[in-house]
Amino acid sequence: MKKFMLIDDDEIFVFLTKKTILKVSADVEVQVFADGQQAISHLQCIAGHTNLFPDAIFLDLNMPVMDGWEFLDEYQKLEDFPFNEVPLYIVSSSISPYEMDRSAGIPVVTEFIIKPLVKEKFLEILENL
Amino acid sequence: MINPSPTPDQANTPAILHLLGIIDAEPEEEFDNIVRLACLLTTAQAATLTFINQDRNLCKSATGIDIINLEIADQQLSSYSSIYREPIKFHGNLLLGHLTVAFIQPTDLTTGQMEGLRLLSRQLVNLLQMRLPVVNRSVRDFYESILNNIPTDIVVFDTEHRYLFANPGAIKDEELRKFIIGKDDFEYAVYRKRDPAIAIERRAQFQEVKDTGNTISWEENQKTAEGNTITYLRRMFPVHDGQGRLVMVIGFGIDITERKELENKQHKIMEQLGVQHKQSIDFCNVVSHNLRGPLINLGMLAEFIRESVDPGEQQLLISKMEPVIDNLKSTFNELVESIQVREETDLKMDELNLNACLSETVRSLFDELKKAGGNIHADFSGAPVLYCPQKYLSSIFHNLITNAIHYHSPDRPLSIKLSTQTKKNTVVLTVQDNGQGIDLLKHKHNIFKIGKVFHRRPGAKGLGLFMTKTQVEAIGGTIWVDSEPDHGAIFSIEFVNQSFGAL
Numbered sequence: 273m274k275k276f277m278l279i280d281d282d283e284i285f286v287f288l289t290k291k292t293i294l295k296v297s298a299d300v301e302v303q304v305f306a307d308g309q310q311a312i313s314h315l316q317c318i319a320g321h322t323n324l325f326p327d328a329i330f331l332d333l334n335m336p337v338m339d340g341w342e343f344l345d346e347y348q349k350l351e352d353f354p355f356n357e358v359p360l361y362i363v364s365s366s367i368s369p370y371e372m373d374r375s376a377g378i379p380v381v382t383e384f385i386i387k388p389l390v391k392e393k394f395l396e397i398l399e400n401l
Numbered sequence: 402m403i404n405p406s407p408t409p410d411q412a413n414t415p416a417i418l419h420l421l422g423i424i425d426a427e428p429e430e431e432f433d434n435i436v437r438l439a440c441l442l443t444t445a446q447a448a449t450l451t452f453i454n455q456d457r458n459l460c461k462s463a464t465g466i467d468i469i470n471l472e473i474a475d476q477q478l479s480s481y482s483s484i485y486r487e488p489i490k491f492h493g494n495l496l497l498g499h500l501t502v503a504f505i506q507p508t509d510l511t512t513g514q515m516e517g518l519r520l521l522s523r524q525l526v527n528l529l530q531m532r533l534p535v536v537n538r539s540v541r542d543f544y545e546s547i548l549n550n551i552p553t554d555i556v557v558f559d560t561e562h563r564y565l566f567a568n569p570g571a572i573k574d575e576e577l578r579k580f581i582i583g584k585d586d587f588e589y590a591v592y593r594k595r596d597p598a599i600a601i602e603r604r605a606q607f608q609e610v611k612d613t614g615n616t617i618s619w620e621e622n623q624k625t626a627e628g629n630t631i632t633y634l635r636r637m638f639p640v641h642d643g644q645g646r647l648v649m650v651i652g653f654g655i656d657i658t659e660r661k662e663l664e665n666k667q668h669k670i671m672e673q674l675g676v677q678h679k680q681s682i683d684f685c686n687v688v689s690h691n692l693r694g695p696l697i698n699l700g701m702l703a704e705f706i707r708e709s710v711d712p713g714e715q716q717l718l719i720s721k722m723e724p725v726i727d728n729l730k731s732t733f734n735e736l737v738e739s740i741q742v743r744e745e746t747d748l749k750m751d752e753l754n755l756n757a758c759l760s761e762t763v764r765s766l767f768d769e770l771k772k773a774g775g776n777i778h779a780d781f782s783g784a785p786v787l788y789c790p791q792k793y794l795s796s797i798f799h800n801l802i803t804n805a806i807h808y809h810s811p812d813r814p815l816s817i818k819l820s821t822q823t824k825k826n827t828v829v830l831t832v833q834d835n836g837q838g839i840d841l842l843k844h845k846h847n848i849f850k851i852g853k854v855f856h857r858r859p860g861a862k863g864l865g866l867f868m869t870k871t872q873v874e875a876i877g878g879t880i881w882v883d884s885e886p887d888h889g890a891i892f893s894i895e896f897v898n899q900s901f902g903a904l
Binding site for chain 2: 288292365370388
């Protein structure tokens with residue numbers, strides 16, 4: 273079973289994206305975090321357990337408490353960074369070139385996906401894993 | 402351009418004599434002495450000094466003979482038996498006239514006497530050359546009047562930092578200007594009973610120029626008697642002779658106040674533009690997130706509804722559309738409003754009773770306040786009246802109190818304290834709560850930014866404080882916050898131009 277972390281505060285988007293993902297593959301677990309802080313806490317917990325590692329991370333940028341950028345800062349600072357093999361996709365409603373440029377400069381970011389996360393895109397990601 | 406001082410050549414011989422002050426001048430002792438020396442040296446009975454004036458010789462000085470007519474002195478000498486004429490040559494080749502000795506008896510000059518005459522002739526030339534500065538007096542006056550009238554401070558120092566020259570731009574008072582020549586800044590400070598700090602600073606600058614041989618420049622502010630600030634651009638640079646030895650140091654300063662003011666203005670505008678640019682990027686990001694987000698959700702919902710065959714699921718999906726549409730509507734309205742605030746330039750200042758305005762806000766938030774167990778205490782005795790557009794103050798009260806309600810601590814009943822203080826012609830309004838507070842170490846730079854949300858609260862869009870700041874700044878005010886996590890927050894707003902009501 274594949275595990276995906278979905279970090280996004282927009283409940284309706286989370287509901288719809290989960291639905292999309294499950295439509296493509298039933299053999300998938302979607303773990304939802306409403307902000308960067310909660311996601312970081314989770315990642316810190318599982319850092320020692322490779323069997324619990326997510327297969328991919330989907331990260332929104334605009335979130336309360338700890339936004340996507342702050343998350344990326346903290347994420348890269350994780351001790352002995354164990355998540356090198358985990359692809360991280362920014363999934364944002366932003367179409368700002370500034371944010372895309374900024375994300376391009378961050379090595380842990382695999383790709384910048386503009387919302388919505390459509391079936392075809394998810395399928396492609398799944399096949400690349 | 403100044404006309405170069407005349408260079409003597411054959412063509413203008415008379416001109417130089419005029420310029421040298423020879424022609425049409427009274428008899429002069431220095432020339433008379435040379436003529437007498439020539440007589441004594443050669444034991445001649447008579448001697449004359451004649452200068453060429455156009456085509457005739459003009460007698461400047463004579464001894465042993467009474468000159469009847471200055472222009473025909475040579476003719477008077479023709480009755481003598483022996484005559485020796487020593488030419489007077491300027492610059493080695495320009496014949497200006499003759500030194501003539503005459504003997505009644507036929508006489509031969511010894512080589513010594515001839516040599517003596519030649520030396521006297523050369524001495525005459527020296528004498529004439531000495532007069533050149535006199536010729537150049539008009540040129541000197543010209544330069545001096547430039548130095549004295551140029552709107553620039555000019556000073557010249559010797560190699561020991563003593564003043565050689567100061568123009569009226571540097572030292573206005575003529576007495577002081579005379580006093581300072583040959584003295585240094587320390588003596589000047591003592592004389593004028595001034596703090597030697599400037600003298601110490603100047604000495605260090607002088608030393609730097611002297612040691613490095615480089616020009617130094619700096620900007621300096623000075624207060625005028627009227628209290629205005631004048632900015633000078635000052636420079637100090639060394640002047641060396643042909644052998645590279647330091648001859649003097651020149652200092653000058655020009656008033657660049659106007660340029661400085663423009664520079665400052667430009668700097669402010671650039672800063673403003675920078676802030677506005679940043680704001681517009683933030684704004685675009687928020688629009689893109691807060692408007693595009695719900696639109697994407699609506700699109701996805703529509704697609705799922707179309708694809709769904711289960712009426713129950715369709716109903717569920719439709720029910721999810723309503724909050725998205727509401728969210729979109731309110732975000733849209735808030736964004737439009739914030740643009741309007743920034744576009745409004747001609748704001749009408751209302752004279753507002755703070756208590757009355759607050760009461761209205763509290764009435765509209767009554768239910769929410771009650772739910773939070775809220776208690777509001779207002780003391781506007783420091784400034785009961787505020788000059789501000791009514792809708793802004795209402796919005797400011799509404800946003801700050803709504804925030805206090807939203808982020809009140811679950812551990813204690815909400816308490817909000819409002820007060821005002823008057824400072825000069827400003828009024829500071831403070832709104833203090835005992836809620837969750839904000840971690841300013843982390844969020845200091847984002848607190849008033851559009852789209853920034855610091856607590857987990859559904860529906861928070863990060864527009865409230867952005868809006869408040871926009872409104873405060875639209876009327877020239879400032880807003881700031883003091884807060885610690887779990888110790889509440891104090892928002893302070895300074896309203897400017899509040900004194901006109903008291904006039």
